[in-house]
Amino acid sequence: MKTINAFVFICIVGLIIIEMESNILSRIILYYNLYCSSFFILSTFSTMGRRESLSEEQEGEDLGTHNSSGGRKHVLLFTVTRTGSSFVGEFFNQLGENMFYLYEPLFHVGFVAKDANATVLAGIYLDILQGLFLCDFSPLEKFILPPPQDHVTPDLFRREVSVSLCDEPVCSPVVKGVSQRFPCVNRQCGPLNLTMASESCLSKQYHAIKTVRVRQLDALQPLLEDPRLDVRVIQLVRDPRAIFASRMVAFALGPKNEKGLNEFIENCDRMRMAAELGLSQPRWLRSRYMLVRYEDIARDPLQKAEEMYRFAGIPFSRQIIKLILRSALTNHTYNGIYSTEKNSAQQAEKWRSKLPFKVAQIVQNVCGPTMKLLGYRLVDDEITLIDKSISLLEEKEFL
Structure with missing residues (x-):
């Protein structure tokens, strides 16, 4: 216990020092945060392993995996294109043989x-x-x-x-x-x-599907009400300006591409309407819907992965911790625009130096209600847009 307390103290002091040094690379901060987080989570597993007196039922409830029917768990990663869903999907894909x-x-x-x-x-x-x-x-x-x-x-x-x-x-x-x-x-x-x-x-025991093609969340109601299934929906969202910047690269989208722009606006509206419905918690979605911002995952992959696993009723294992540490910090990419391995912290902010300010203004004009709902700050000038020391993300808690 003394060792853990000492490590906690060191981590806190280290983080304070890092935050005071504004010129320290953001990647170093992410490395340190992930290292500390992984230590805490792994120490939790070690403690749990020593608690042999815990009953199986109590253990399942602690991890959020207890199910009276003993049925399988089903996760639907529900999103639109260019939100980082290929990367986030790997959190489930790499779980292992189950x-x-x-x-x-x-x-x-x-x-x-x-x-x-x-x-x-x-x-x-x-x-x-x-x-x-x-x-x-x-x-x-x-x-x-x-x-x-x-x-x-x-x-x-x-x-x-x-x-x-x-x-x-x-x-x-x-x-x-x-x-x-x-x-x-x-x-x-x-x-x-x-x-x-x-x-x-x-x-x-666990099944997960990633899709960007379902247009409306309410169309999934029969799926969530099917007594043969135990479906949990995780809606992944992202800053619309980042989505637009990514689509400019992936699909040659520009503000003069009328068809592409209309499709983007439709996706932006879909993202907002689905979030409004999910956060309103109708009976059929109660305890079965979770909204996650890509930017929050990029800032703290371990914490968000643990939250998603707990919500889905899946144990958060040592194996998945190793995967996230590898995937979130890597500079290696493959499969081009659909890469599943990226440096998550760098990727989340990269668009800010690539997207022209005038284009950012267009996106803000057409996606303003969506950005307000999801906690994305608007920018009024180019300096604010490209200055990554200024956060464009509001601290916001979702269900």
């Missing part, structure tokens, strides 16, 4: 149902998500092109991102002469056998 994670499975719907209206699309998305959380890939198979043969496909979108789909037993032998659009990266696997994927899914 997690089944899918990256944007709804991608395939747009090609087959491209002329469908919003109501029809919402119904299709709901059916697919419901099926996938129940480990049934048949609703999704209808939209994969070319159609799977005997439930086998080489074309599932971004298969290589999912640990579960590139690990045993789903990783089948390579088939000569069969090319794959999204082959596994860390090991050689044959085309994806969806029957094997379904069996793997059924063997795991």
